[in-house]
Amino acid sequence: MRAQEATTRVTNTRQLFSTDRLRLEVGETISATVGYETYGRLNARRDNAVLLCHPLAADCHAAAGPADPRPGWWEPLIGPGRAFDTDRYFVIAADTFCGWGTGEAIPQITVRDNVRLQRQLLKSLGIERLACVAGPSTGGFQALEWAVTYPDRVDQVIAVASGHQASPLFALAVCQAAIDAIRTDPAEGLLYALRLYLTLSSSNDWLDAVWGRRTAPASPHPWTGPEGRYAFQAEVEAEAERLAAHLDPGRFAAAARMALLHNIAHGNRDLDVAAQKIAAEILLIPVSSDILFPPSAGREFADLVRTYGGRAEVWVLESLAGHRAALLEAHRLAEPISAFLGHPVWH
Template sequence: MTHDARRYVALSSPFAMKRGGELHGAQVAYETWGELNAARDNAVLLLTGLSPSAHAASNDQDPTPGWWEPMIGPGRAIDTSRWFVICVNSLGSDKGSTCAASIDPATGAPYRLTFPELSLEDVANAAHQAVRSLGIDQLACLIGCSMGGMSALAYMVLHPGSVRAHISVDTAPQAQPFAIAIRSLQREAIRLDPQWNNGQYDDAHYPETGMSIARKLGVITYRSAMEWNGRFARIRLDAEQRDDNPFGLEFEVESYLEGHARRFVHTFDPNSYLYLSRASDWFDISEYGDGDVMEGLKRIRIQQAMVIGVSTDILFPLEQQEQIADGLRAAGAEVEFVALNSPQGHDAFLVDIPNYSRAIGGFLGRL
């Protein structure tokens, strides 16, 4: 039996995109936990990284574990007995929201590469419309993880007064060259797969090799060298686990990456991946501050914030978290900065639940 807790919000039609073009009849998917109180002032919005769906935690409609299951629920860090939690699937993601794989009402065929250029500002504006559709004028707290943290900065700068407090998790005010370089290689791997066929693939002709390489590259950068060393060292596979290819898998770390990639391919639309990946590269809060990151951050008006970063994160380094904290502080917010030494790198927020729970639960408990 399949369960689906997703609900859908129809976006304004036409929905204008930041870089030009517009969508007609677009929607975003979302899920909720807890109850909205009579004053409508206990809402917490969660914006996700590139690949997750709106299913952040299990609920009555869908009991399967969500991508942040240990963090959300009664008595947990994001306590649903107090907060009304909303997780919106990004515009451009194929997990229920309008994306490159959706049908273009003008043609009756999937958009594919005719989908308008996507920015994280579009993701933010779509999420804001979803929140407003629930009758919520101001969020008690906006939480953004990874790519969702950049979308959250866009949300706050574009919709002043719509957020009281913010939790920034392992993100950045703009993509650094290293992160852009990695994502560029991921996109190239997909585009060079003959099955991608300039975006004209189907289930039977899916760019499996390209998506597999893109995922492996991602997984390598989501963790730290320290963790790779600790987990795998130079352990080799048993003879029967190796294949006969002269350059086939030989080390356990290779097998681990292969397993990760196999679980990911066919679960995500390649064109949607390309659009969201490039949107992450384009985002730059300095656009709102005459080319200066600090000035852009100073345009954000909130009361309180917690900025969390990890010393082993190579995609969104700790200096970038410090920059966000300094900018929000300069704008007048009361800011707590939390630097964690989790060995798991960028993925620590999904893995090091005790430390993130303590920080996030503590902050929300003081609101």
């Protein structure tokens, strides 16, 4: 089929971008369609655009809007006077390709493939340079990948509860077990995968502080039989079911595999070469209790960037909530993000 120009189609506040010219790292050229939402206005100079990249079990609905009043995953940070001030910035939140929706089988997609797709989306909007790219968790993977793949196209990068690669190794093994479960039984496997994801994203101290070992309401005591549940188990299972209602198992498995494989050093010989490419200012916000991306890893990467003359800083979010604090306590990110971007937030 003859290649067509990339197109943008408006569907209320949620919009779709399509291209049939996405060249993947595996060597294939495929068609791709992703959803995105925008907040604020693009200025005449087209230099006030901010790209937000979502975490694994989310989509492009980052904040409430007139047509979709549901709170978004970074609701406390987006809007007039907030960290991503929509009176100042034109904010674009884009889907991760292969993360959501149903459809035919798709090849292996990488974080870099998604960044290249986002670049096409932005070009279709007339945007050549970003003021900032930001995201939590796997969204932070994409933000840092922007700094390496398009160093001359982004001014600032913010990665929350994230890093330059998937880590630690035990989490990669658990992630692969979740992917295998989906392949064996898509529906039940997805629930199993989400339970693992939600549990790994928590910290033991947080689970103990919020639920402890209380028996779940309307549940027999766990000692009395296999149907018994502690309160924290029941909550994890209920949240997994809520998320599963909006997720396609195959695409979630592909997105999880994408996260598992990610390393910005890939294709750059080593991490030092990748770090040398970074020209943007970097803000890393690890969570003190996050077992997936501990603060020590963030400090090491920031030190490496600075070794090669780059600008990188680390602000640790002190929280018991583990990896999930990037969303559950998003309001606490407002001041460090606003300070990094160079403007105050309203209280």
